[in-house]
Amino acid sequence: MESATKAYSSYFKLCIWLTCALLYISSASARQSSGLEKLRSGFSPSTQGNQTVLMISQDGTYSVGFYSVGENAVGFAIWYSDMVDTVVWMANRDQPVNGRNSRLRLQKDGDLVLSDAGGTVVWRTNTKGHRVREVKLPNTGNLVLLGSSADILWQSFDSPTDTLLPEQPFTKDTQLLSRADLGTYKSGYYRFYFNEDNYLGLIYTSPNLSSKYWPHPWLNAFDNGRTTYNITRLATLHRSGIFNSSDQFTFIASDHGESHLRRLTMDFDGNLRLYSLDKQNRSWRITWIALPEQCRVHGYCGPNGLCVYTPKPKCMCLPGFEMVDPTDWFQGCRLIKELSCGPKSTKLLRLPYTDYYGFDKTGYGVSSFEECEKICMDDCYCLGFSYRLSGTGQCFPKSLLMSGYQSPGGPNHMYVKISINDSSVKNVSSVAEQVGWKPLQCSTEPQVPANISSALARKAKKSQLIIPLSTFVSAIGAMEIVFIALGWYFMFKNYDDDILYNRQGYFAVPTGLKKFTFSELKRATNNFRDIVGKGGFGTVYKGLLLPDNKMVAVKRLEGVSHGEEEFWAEVSMIGRVHHINLVRMLGFCAERKNRLLVYEYVENGSLDNYLFAHDSTRFLEWKKRLQIAVGTAKGLGYLHEDCLEWILHCDIKPQNILLDKQFCPKVSDFGMAKLVDSHRDRALTFSTIRGTRGYMAPEWTMNLPITAKADVYSFGILLLELVSGRDAAKFNIAESGGNFVQWAFENVRRGNWKENLVDSKLAGEGRSKVEAEIERMLKTALVCVEQDKDKRPSMGEVVEMLMVSLDREEEEKKERDRETQLSTGIKTGMVEMARVFRHVGMTSPYESSSSSGIT
Structure with missing residues (x-):
């Protein structure tokens, strides 16, 4: 018995010794396989x-x-x-x-x-x-x-290569250079850098050409919100997700805070993205993106290629063209039949609402379409031309077809030369359908937004570092089971809190919206008591989000029966839309039957509170009216032509134009038609959901297809209201002998628009000085409210028409500033000269001998 006890004791000690030895060997092996710290x-x-x-x-x-x-x-x-x-x-x-x-x-x-x-x-x-x-x-x-x-x-x-890490200085001597493709680490074509004008930008550079594409290349630094007075040229990404640059450019991650790993990467597709690591799902989330419209990236589809949305961005070759390399879109497309010089050997391929950026041989400001066509057809080096449908006859012959993109409702049609002998293009008139173009529609059918990061996400590779200690792994298996059991216990102990955190946190890829609980918004709005507005889509409440005391507007939707995932998809689409003249969505709630949207709070409320107010303290001077018109047009133009998911508003009116502290206009309620129940009564849909009487285009009542031109009509009504100060929805037809539009046309036809149509309250600010601008806005309004939708301009063209007045006003202001500076400089010089004369005992010619008045 004693010998058995000793044997058992020895065996027990041996087991302990072997376990300790295995633990030591394992830790040493792990250190060796994991690498050193230095x-x-x-x-x-x-x-x-x-x-x-x-x-x-x-x-x-x-x-x-x-x-x-x-x-x-x-x-x-x-x-x-x-x-x-x-x-x-x-x-x-x-x-x-x-x-x-x-x-x-x-x-x-x-x-x-x-x-x-x-x-x-x-x-x-x-x-x-x-x-x-x-x-x-x-x-x-x-x-x-x-x-x-x-x-x-x-x-x-x-x-750096293609990635900037938090707290890594980004200077004039550094750049981010993209990879050539998703499957390689070689240098690519896109670069993020401080350009020669001292501000941050993106540029496409191939062996044969280069092209800047962000920020907007057609604007100067100041119009892009940057400064060229930037000697420092230093930028930093902070751990919290805030990016600051000495050129005044800044952005904030949608999930800002210091609890995430982050990286700013110049991706192979030419877009600059900020990523945050979701440790739980082992995936990267996009929390900021430079260009939400991927087709705006230059060179994305190569020479002669065209970028279209289906709704995902997709590259394609035009009819009569083929890919140079089926595996590489950066090489673009080439003609199947080579062109011969001369108009008799070529024909034109018409591409509606399409443009190829840059590489204009020259700009012809005033040309008829026939003149523009002849200019290009007679030039053997012209590959096509862009013609702007603005009534001014703008013609842009192209020496290279690069960075092509479609923008339904855009101001340009493109005409591309192809061989007259190319039988592959049989029906040139149907090219719009061949390239996948479809007109904008006010549809309530849900569209699941494209996940912009799907092409960049890959499953993690299995680590090739294997610790060759299978015996040890087996030995501690029981210990792992114990730890797992304990982990499950503590995890389910706080199950409700964890689920709440995971489901209510930031989900965006790449919207950046926050998903709120209903109880959070109930507290923020004081049980939905402070109503700031009502509309066809629901009621808006003023709210205060804790703990940062941020003021928000909470819209409680009515008539929404979408499921939660479907609702998420629609909200995600709206959340990706960002523009200075659009109200920004911050988050949403989809809990049981409750559907709420959270927006930034806009301080001065809606335009109607000022435009139709009898209170003199709320009077809008002409300068503000013009700025409101231009800003609203820019916001709508972005929805129609520039954002990734093209959106029709369908309810433009002063109540949906909000004004911030500086009276900068912000369009609200866009995208709402997609969130309401598509099974509601048709009459209600037309009168309340899709528009407001007095602002609706004729095609609504004629049951015709609704396109972007319906918004143009409503905007024309808004312009007439800005000029006249009268409410179109409350217009007295019996008193005026017609509707609001007919009344305006009649006053213009009779030539008494100055007396009868223009807001009488504008007379007090010297109306004669701004009559030319008022007349220009009135003419723009009347062309927008044409009965025939094809005669109405696009919103992009409307912006150009209105900007003429705004640019003239800015030039006059600059001229006044220059005159003031010159006058001040002359006076200062006279004072200095007088002092010099007195110092030498002489009388200055700028002062009298008796009393100069200069000290």
């Missing part, structure tokens, strides 16, 4: 045919080592330890080294050198002659070479 002089690892970790940051976020970029090819790179497929920096992206026997050396002379298997130096830090103490990877992801006094001799932050 490298010392003389360290010289070599590639072994697979992905190898050399160092890991102290918090485990970043890894650095040899990264596999192809079959038997590696790069020296930094990547996220838990997201192995996301590389943030690579030293030799355009010259990968052999997967075997290539070597990284920290030489005794201070240089960190990467050499190929044959000994050829591929990359180096150029720190030769310095005493390097160590190479280190801090928690910021910045690989550094430290000198003997811990000073930084070299750092990866100074030479």
